[in-house]
Amino acid sequence: MGIPTLVAMLVAALAVIGVLSFREEYSLFVPGLLQGAVLTLQIAVLGSLLAVVMGVLAALARLYGPAPLRWLATVYVEIFRGTSALVQLFWLFFVLPQFGVTLDAFPVAVLALGLNVGAYGSEVVRGAIQSVPRGQWEASTALNMSRPQMLRRIILPQAFIAMIPPWGNLFIELLKSTALVSLITLSDLAFRAQQMNQTTLKTVPIFTLVLLMYLVMSLAITIVMRLLERRASLGLARGRAA
Template sequence: MSAYLDIVPKILPGVIVTIEILLAASCLAIVVAFIAGLGRISRFAFIRRITAVYVELFRGTSLLVQLFWIFFALPAFGFQFTPFLAGVVALGLNYGAYGSEIVRGAIMAIPQGQTEASIALNMTRWQRLRLVILPQAIRMMLPGFGNTLIELLKGTSLVSLITLTDLTYKGLILQNTNLSYTFPVFIVLLVLYFIIALPLIIGVRKLEKNASRGVVRA
């Protein structure tokens, strides 16, 4: 027990960094997901191709490689990132690519009759999207986005490899300085990551419940 009492205060500062990265990267991922998801169904072929290249590139390559590329390789081309910004950009773009498929899939799942009815009401394309399609599609996106955000939280552990003193970094430092702490450190990391993930799980479920009110199920 004394080992845990010694570990927890030393590892807690890393929790703040992990939460900051999670919040910033989540905001970026959601924005990118909607932009790319809508781009995938654009009526303009050029936009569809550009967004398809982005999505397949970030889904088809390792997050770790993307992180190293942004932090270590891009400075050679004149793009300098702080460790925090590199972590946020890599995580946001990577999980934004996965999220874009959630957006695209939800929008494509809306029955065609909804679009035809809104056309009959003389709505513009933007009005149809904003007033008819998106309100229904967002309800279907919530479970997928919930899973993506939890995956993003787990992905934050990789930012320790670019010198960010996050939760994992703090734990590894403690484990390397005292090998007898190996088991307690990873138990504490396990518990702390779960505690951070718990509000995400509860929050998404509450949003799903609120969004489903008044919806008639077939």
């Protein structure tokens, strides 16, 4: 699906929300749901940034780090891939205080979701780096580059393009996982929808708006990642031509 189609879908979803917000049975819920959507988006953006940082660091540590760092990175990846995001969320929020570490709900949400997705992302980064043709490494060695120089100038720019589509999928999964944060008292989009539904029993208008709001956010992520992929591909093509 091309970018113009995605943009058309995004505009259509926004238009539907706009039209529904003028109908009496929907307009009552729009302000509260928008507030929840803002919190959801904040958690998703900050969690995604943390996920990228942790994914890149863990992948580089596992590939090129000394033995202790490789071991730590492997432990991190296996723990956060092998356990439920919900359990991780509960552990950080309810168990850490038993050890004298108390965090507010918002940083816990960012940490839990960011670390969880970062563990999956580390495999994306590792696979992308290893997919760069061996000849690129040999050419870099022939140019007398150090390993950090090879990674920064030759390997990572090529691997970056291969990382973008799977990272886009992970960001969307993180966005949808934000619905879990309602269980640690955060009033995200899902939490506000549940509260409104319990007090008004207006299930159809509430969850129609929620569905559309999640769709808008996920389409926005997809469009941004597609544009980033296109720009990176063009930049790499220009670099090879030069």
